Amino acid sequence: MKTLDIIVPVFNEESCINETIKRLENVRENLNSELDVNFVFVNDGSKDETANIIATYGQNNKYVKLINFSRNFGHQIAVTAGLDNTNADYVAIIDADLQDPPELIIDMYNKTKDGYDIVYGKRLKRENETAFKKFTAFAFYRVLNYMCDIDIPKDTGDFRLITKPVVDTLKNMPEHHRFIRGMVPWTGFKSTPIMFNRDERFAGETKYPLSKMLKLASNAIFSFSTKPLKVFYVIGILLLFLAILNISNVYLTSLFLVGALQLLGMGLLGEYLGRIFDDVKDRPLYVVKNKINL
Numbered sequence: 001m002k003t004l005d006i007i008v009p010v011f012n013e014e015s016c017i018n019e020t021i022k023r024l025e026n027v028r029e030n031l032n033s034e035l036d037v038n039f040v041f042v043n044d045g046s047k048d049e050t051a052n053i054i055a056t057y058g059q060n061n062k063y064v065k066l067i068n069f070s071r072n073f074g075h076q077i078a079v080t081a082g083l084d085n086t087n088a089d090y091v092a093i094i095d096a097d098l099q100d101p102p103e104l105i106i107d108m109y110n111k112t113k114d115g116y117d118i119v120y121g122k123r124l125k126r127e128n129e130t131a132f133k134k135f136t137a138f139a140f141y142r143v144l145n146y147m148c149d150i151d152i153p154k155d156t157g158d159f160r161l162i163t164k165p166v167v168d169t170l171k172n173m174p175e176h177h178r179f180i181r182g183m184v185p186w187t188g189f190k191s192t193p194i195m196f197n198r199d200e201r202f203a204g205e206t207k208y209p210l211s212k213m214l215k216l217a218s219n220a221i222f223s224f225s226t227k228p229l230k231v232f233y234v235i236g237i238l239l240l241f242l243a244i245l246n247i248s249n250v251y252l253t254s255l256f257l258v259g260a261l262q263l264l265g266m267g268l269l270g271e272y273l274g275r276i277f278d279d280v281k282d283r284p285l286y287v288v289k290n291k292i293n294l
Helices: 017-031 050-058 075-084 104-112 131-147 164-171 180-186 210-224 227-245 251-281
Strands: 002-010 035-043 064-069 090-093 118-126 156-163 191-198 288-292
Touching: 002 017, 002 050, 002 075, 002 104, 017 035, 017 050, 017 104, 035 050, 035 075, 050 064, 050 288, 064 075, 075 090, 075 164, 075 180, 090 104, 090 164, 104 118, 104 156, 104 191, 118 180, 156 164, 156 180, 164 180
Parallel strands: 002 035, 002 090, 035 064, 118 191
Antiparallel strands: 064 288, 090 156, 118 156
Protein backbone atom coordinates (compact mmCIF):
# COMPACT_ATOMS: atom_id res chain seq x y z
CA MET A 1 0.00 0.00 0.00
CA LYS A 2 1.23 3.48 -0.84
CA THR A 3 1.81 6.02 1.89
CA LEU A 4 0.75 9.59 2.61
CA ASP A 5 2.49 11.74 5.22
CA ILE A 6 0.68 14.88 6.37
CA ILE A 7 3.21 17.44 7.61
CA VAL A 8 1.87 19.83 10.25
CA PRO A 9 4.21 22.54 11.61
CA VAL A 10 3.06 23.67 15.07
CA PHE A 11 3.98 26.57 17.34
CA ASN A 12 1.95 27.20 20.51
CA GLU A 13 -1.21 25.57 19.16
CA GLU A 14 -2.55 23.93 22.35
CA SER A 15 -5.92 25.64 21.90
CA CYS A 16 -6.64 23.93 18.59
CA ILE A 17 -4.34 20.89 18.27
CA ASN A 18 -6.96 18.41 19.55
CA GLU A 19 -9.45 19.57 16.92
CA THR A 20 -6.71 19.43 14.28
CA ILE A 21 -5.92 15.82 15.15
CA LYS A 22 -9.64 14.95 15.15
CA ARG A 23 -10.12 16.30 11.63
CA LEU A 24 -6.91 14.69 10.39
CA GLU A 25 -8.23 11.39 11.76
CA ASN A 26 -11.32 11.82 9.56
CA VAL A 27 -9.05 12.26 6.54
CA ARG A 28 -7.09 9.15 7.50
CA GLU A 29 -10.28 7.12 7.87
CA ASN A 30 -11.53 8.21 4.44
CA LEU A 31 -8.25 7.29 2.74
CA ASN A 32 -7.61 4.15 4.78
CA SER A 33 -8.55 1.77 1.97
CA GLU A 34 -6.06 3.31 -0.46
CA LEU A 35 -3.25 4.81 1.61
CA ASP A 36 -1.32 4.28 4.80
CA VAL A 37 -1.64 7.77 6.31
CA ASN A 38 0.76 9.22 8.90
CA PHE A 39 0.77 12.59 10.67
CA VAL A 40 4.17 14.26 10.98
CA PHE A 41 4.00 17.11 13.47
CA VAL A 42 7.00 19.45 13.68
CA ASN A 43 7.09 21.34 16.98
CA ASP A 44 8.84 24.63 16.26
CA GLY A 45 9.87 25.44 19.82
CA SER A 46 6.40 25.71 21.39
CA LYS A 47 6.30 27.03 24.97
CA ASP A 48 2.83 25.66 25.77
CA GLU A 49 1.48 22.09 25.97
CA THR A 50 1.32 21.50 22.21
CA ALA A 51 4.18 18.97 22.12
CA ASN A 52 2.90 17.08 25.19
CA ILE A 53 -0.59 16.75 23.72
CA ILE A 54 0.80 15.32 20.46
CA ALA A 55 3.25 13.03 22.29
CA THR A 56 0.47 11.65 24.50
CA TYR A 57 -1.72 10.94 21.48
CA GLY A 58 1.20 9.27 19.76
CA GLN A 59 1.75 6.78 22.57
CA ASN A 60 -1.12 4.62 21.34
CA ASN A 61 -1.07 5.72 17.70
CA LYS A 62 2.25 5.02 16.00
CA TYR A 63 1.15 6.85 12.86
CA VAL A 64 1.33 10.10 14.87
CA LYS A 65 4.94 11.24 14.62
CA LEU A 66 6.59 14.22 16.28
CA ILE A 67 9.80 16.15 15.65
CA ASN A 68 10.76 18.54 18.46
CA PHE A 69 13.10 21.43 17.63
CA SER A 70 15.55 22.73 20.23
CA ARG A 71 14.13 26.24 19.69
CA ASN A 72 11.99 28.23 17.28
CA PHE A 73 13.48 28.12 13.77
CA GLY A 74 10.49 29.40 11.80
CA HIS A 75 7.57 28.01 9.83
CA GLN A 76 9.40 27.37 6.55
CA ILE A 77 12.19 25.51 8.33
CA ALA A 78 9.64 23.42 10.23
CA VAL A 79 8.04 22.38 6.93
CA THR A 80 11.52 21.56 5.61
CA ALA A 81 12.21 19.30 8.60
CA GLY A 82 8.99 17.44 7.88
CA LEU A 83 10.03 16.94 4.26
CA ASP A 84 13.48 15.75 5.33
CA ASN A 85 11.91 13.09 7.57
CA THR A 86 9.50 11.57 5.11
CA ASN A 87 9.87 8.87 2.51
CA ALA A 88 6.19 8.64 1.61
CA ASP A 89 4.72 8.38 -1.87
CA TYR A 90 2.62 11.49 -1.21
CA VAL A 91 3.14 14.38 1.17
CA ALA A 92 0.57 16.96 2.23
CA ILE A 93 1.48 20.22 4.01
CA ILE A 94 -1.07 21.96 6.22
CA ASP A 95 -1.03 24.36 9.18
CA ALA A 96 -2.58 23.42 12.52
CA ASP A 97 -4.88 26.47 12.74
CA LEU A 98 -7.53 24.85 10.48
CA GLN A 99 -7.83 27.87 8.20
CA ASP A 100 -7.12 25.37 5.44
CA PRO A 101 -9.62 22.47 5.58
CA PRO A 102 -7.86 19.10 6.09
CA GLU A 103 -10.72 17.36 4.26
CA LEU A 104 -9.46 18.94 1.03
CA ILE A 105 -6.41 16.64 1.19
CA ILE A 106 -8.70 13.85 -0.05
CA ASP A 107 -9.57 15.85 -3.18
CA MET A 108 -5.91 16.73 -3.65
CA TYR A 109 -4.94 13.07 -3.58
CA ASN A 110 -7.66 12.22 -6.11
CA LYS A 111 -6.23 14.88 -8.43
CA THR A 112 -2.87 13.06 -8.48
CA LYS A 113 -4.64 10.17 -10.22
CA ASP A 114 -4.94 12.50 -13.23
CA GLY A 115 -1.16 12.77 -13.45
CA TYR A 116 -0.52 15.85 -11.30
CA ASP A 117 2.52 15.93 -9.02
CA ILE A 118 1.57 19.20 -7.28
CA VAL A 119 -1.96 20.01 -6.14
CA TYR A 120 -2.20 23.29 -4.25
CA GLY A 121 -5.03 25.07 -2.49
CA LYS A 122 -6.05 28.37 -4.07
CA ARG A 123 -8.01 30.76 -1.86
CA LEU A 124 -11.22 32.25 -3.19
CA LYS A 125 -12.18 34.03 0.06
CA ARG A 126 -10.36 34.82 3.30
CA GLU A 127 -12.79 34.89 6.21
CA ASN A 128 -12.46 37.52 8.97
CA GLU A 129 -9.13 38.96 7.81
CA THR A 130 -8.47 42.68 7.84
CA ALA A 131 -8.68 44.73 4.66
CA PHE A 132 -4.97 45.56 5.09
CA LYS A 133 -3.96 41.88 5.18
CA LYS A 134 -6.16 41.02 2.21
CA PHE A 135 -4.73 43.91 0.17
CA THR A 136 -1.10 43.15 1.04
CA ALA A 137 -1.58 39.45 0.23
CA PHE A 138 -3.24 40.37 -3.10
CA ALA A 139 -0.46 42.81 -4.00
CA PHE A 140 2.36 40.56 -2.79
CA TYR A 141 1.73 37.69 -5.19
CA ARG A 142 1.28 39.98 -8.17
CA VAL A 143 4.44 41.96 -7.48
CA LEU A 144 6.30 38.71 -6.80
CA ASN A 145 5.24 37.23 -10.13
CA TYR A 146 6.40 40.37 -11.92
CA MET A 147 9.77 40.24 -10.16
CA CYS A 148 10.42 36.49 -10.49
CA ASP A 149 11.46 34.38 -13.45
CA ILE A 150 9.09 31.54 -12.49
CA ASP A 151 5.31 31.52 -12.26
CA ILE A 152 4.32 31.34 -8.59
CA PRO A 153 0.58 30.61 -8.17
CA LYS A 154 -1.34 33.61 -6.85
CA ASP A 155 -3.40 33.56 -3.64
CA THR A 156 -1.88 30.36 -2.32
CA GLY A 157 -0.02 29.34 0.82
CA ASP A 158 1.92 26.22 1.70
CA PHE A 159 -1.25 24.10 1.77
CA ARG A 160 -0.70 21.48 -0.92
CA LEU A 161 -0.11 17.83 -1.74
CA ILE A 162 3.02 16.76 -3.63
CA THR A 163 4.41 13.47 -4.89
CA LYS A 164 7.69 11.81 -3.94
CA PRO A 165 9.67 13.11 -6.96
CA VAL A 166 8.83 16.67 -5.90
CA VAL A 167 9.84 15.96 -2.29
CA ASP A 168 13.12 14.41 -3.41
CA THR A 169 13.89 17.50 -5.49
CA LEU A 170 13.15 19.82 -2.55
CA LYS A 171 15.51 17.77 -0.36
CA ASN A 172 18.30 18.72 -2.77
CA MET A 173 17.63 22.44 -2.33
CA PRO A 174 19.50 23.33 0.89
CA GLU A 175 19.24 27.13 0.90
CA HIS A 176 18.76 28.72 4.31
CA HIS A 177 16.34 31.53 3.37
CA ARG A 178 13.48 29.35 2.23
CA PHE A 179 10.28 30.21 0.41
CA ILE A 180 8.66 26.83 -0.14
CA ARG A 181 5.65 28.09 -2.09
CA GLY A 182 8.18 29.36 -4.64
CA MET A 183 10.52 26.36 -4.46
CA VAL A 184 7.73 23.91 -5.29
CA PRO A 185 6.69 25.48 -8.63
CA TRP A 186 10.40 25.99 -9.45
CA THR A 187 10.73 22.18 -9.69
CA GLY A 188 8.60 22.30 -12.84
CA PHE A 189 6.39 19.30 -12.13
CA LYS A 190 2.81 19.24 -13.42
CA SER A 191 0.50 21.16 -11.09
CA THR A 192 -3.12 22.16 -10.66
CA PRO A 193 -5.13 24.18 -8.11
CA ILE A 194 -8.12 23.29 -5.96
CA MET A 195 -10.29 26.27 -5.08
CA PHE A 196 -11.57 26.79 -1.55
CA ASN A 197 -12.80 29.42 0.87
CA ARG A 198 -10.31 29.97 3.67
CA ASP A 199 -11.80 29.85 7.17
CA GLU A 200 -10.81 31.95 10.14
CA ARG A 201 -8.48 30.43 12.72
CA PHE A 202 -10.17 27.75 14.85
CA ALA A 203 -8.55 29.21 17.98
CA GLY A 204 -5.52 31.15 19.15
CA GLU A 205 -3.78 33.96 17.32
CA THR A 206 -1.81 34.22 14.10
CA LYS A 207 1.83 33.16 14.18
CA TYR A 208 2.58 35.42 11.21
CA PRO A 209 2.69 39.04 12.42
CA LEU A 210 3.72 41.82 10.05
CA SER A 211 7.44 41.42 10.82
CA LYS A 212 7.41 37.75 9.82
CA MET A 213 5.33 38.50 6.74
CA LEU A 214 7.93 41.07 5.64
CA LYS A 215 10.72 38.55 6.21
CA LEU A 216 8.86 35.95 4.15
CA ALA A 217 8.32 38.51 1.38
CA SER A 218 12.01 39.45 1.29
CA ASN A 219 12.99 35.76 1.17
CA ALA A 220 10.63 35.31 -1.76
CA ILE A 221 11.98 38.23 -3.78
CA PHE A 222 15.69 37.83 -3.03
CA SER A 223 15.61 34.04 -3.47
CA PHE A 224 13.87 34.06 -6.84
CA SER A 225 14.74 37.34 -8.53
CA THR A 226 17.70 39.54 -9.44
CA LYS A 227 15.46 42.28 -10.82
CA PRO A 228 16.06 44.63 -7.85
CA LEU A 229 19.71 44.80 -8.89
CA LYS A 230 18.78 45.30 -12.54
CA VAL A 231 16.45 48.15 -11.61
CA PHE A 232 19.32 50.03 -9.97
CA TYR A 233 21.52 49.35 -12.97
CA VAL A 234 18.93 51.04 -15.20
CA ILE A 235 18.52 53.94 -12.74
CA GLY A 236 22.29 54.40 -12.71
CA ILE A 237 22.39 54.66 -16.51
CA LEU A 238 19.55 57.20 -16.50
CA LEU A 239 21.30 59.34 -13.88
CA LEU A 240 24.48 59.20 -15.93
CA PHE A 241 22.64 60.52 -18.97
CA LEU A 242 21.04 63.26 -16.88
CA ALA A 243 24.45 64.29 -15.64
CA ILE A 244 25.87 64.35 -19.18
CA LEU A 245 22.96 66.35 -20.53
CA ASN A 246 22.95 68.59 -17.45
CA ILE A 247 19.16 68.41 -17.26
CA SER A 248 19.05 68.79 -13.50
CA ASN A 249 19.46 72.42 -12.44
CA VAL A 250 19.15 71.73 -8.75
CA TYR A 251 22.57 70.38 -7.85
CA LEU A 252 21.92 69.78 -4.14
CA THR A 253 18.70 67.88 -4.75
CA SER A 254 20.43 65.69 -7.31
CA LEU A 255 23.26 65.05 -4.88
CA PHE A 256 20.88 63.87 -2.16
CA LEU A 257 18.99 61.74 -4.67
CA VAL A 258 22.12 60.02 -5.89
CA GLY A 259 23.32 59.45 -2.31
CA ALA A 260 20.00 57.93 -1.27
CA LEU A 261 19.96 55.65 -4.30
CA GLN A 262 23.53 54.55 -3.62
CA LEU A 263 22.68 53.64 -0.02
CA LEU A 264 19.55 51.78 -1.13
CA GLY A 265 21.53 49.95 -3.79
CA MET A 266 24.17 48.97 -1.23
CA GLY A 267 21.41 47.68 1.01
CA LEU A 268 20.09 45.48 -1.78
CA LEU A 269 23.58 44.14 -2.45
CA GLY A 270 23.89 43.45 1.26
CA GLU A 271 20.72 41.35 1.19
CA TYR A 272 22.07 39.16 -1.60
CA LEU A 273 25.54 38.90 -0.04
CA GLY A 274 24.04 38.07 3.36
CA ARG A 275 22.19 35.13 1.84
CA ILE A 276 25.37 33.89 0.18
CA PHE A 277 27.17 34.26 3.54
CA ASP A 278 24.54 32.17 5.34
CA ASP A 279 24.67 29.42 2.72
CA VAL A 280 28.48 29.33 2.61
CA LYS A 281 28.64 28.75 6.39
CA ASP A 282 26.72 25.53 5.73
CA ARG A 283 25.19 25.35 9.20
CA PRO A 284 22.27 22.96 9.65
CA LEU A 285 18.88 24.49 8.95
CA TYR A 286 17.52 23.30 12.30
CA VAL A 287 18.43 21.38 15.45
CA VAL A 288 16.26 18.46 16.55
CA LYS A 289 15.80 17.94 20.28
CA ASN A 290 14.10 14.57 19.94
CA LYS A 291 11.75 12.54 17.77
CA ILE A 292 8.75 10.38 18.62
CA ASN A 293 7.62 7.41 16.47
CA LEU A 294 10.22 8.24 13.81
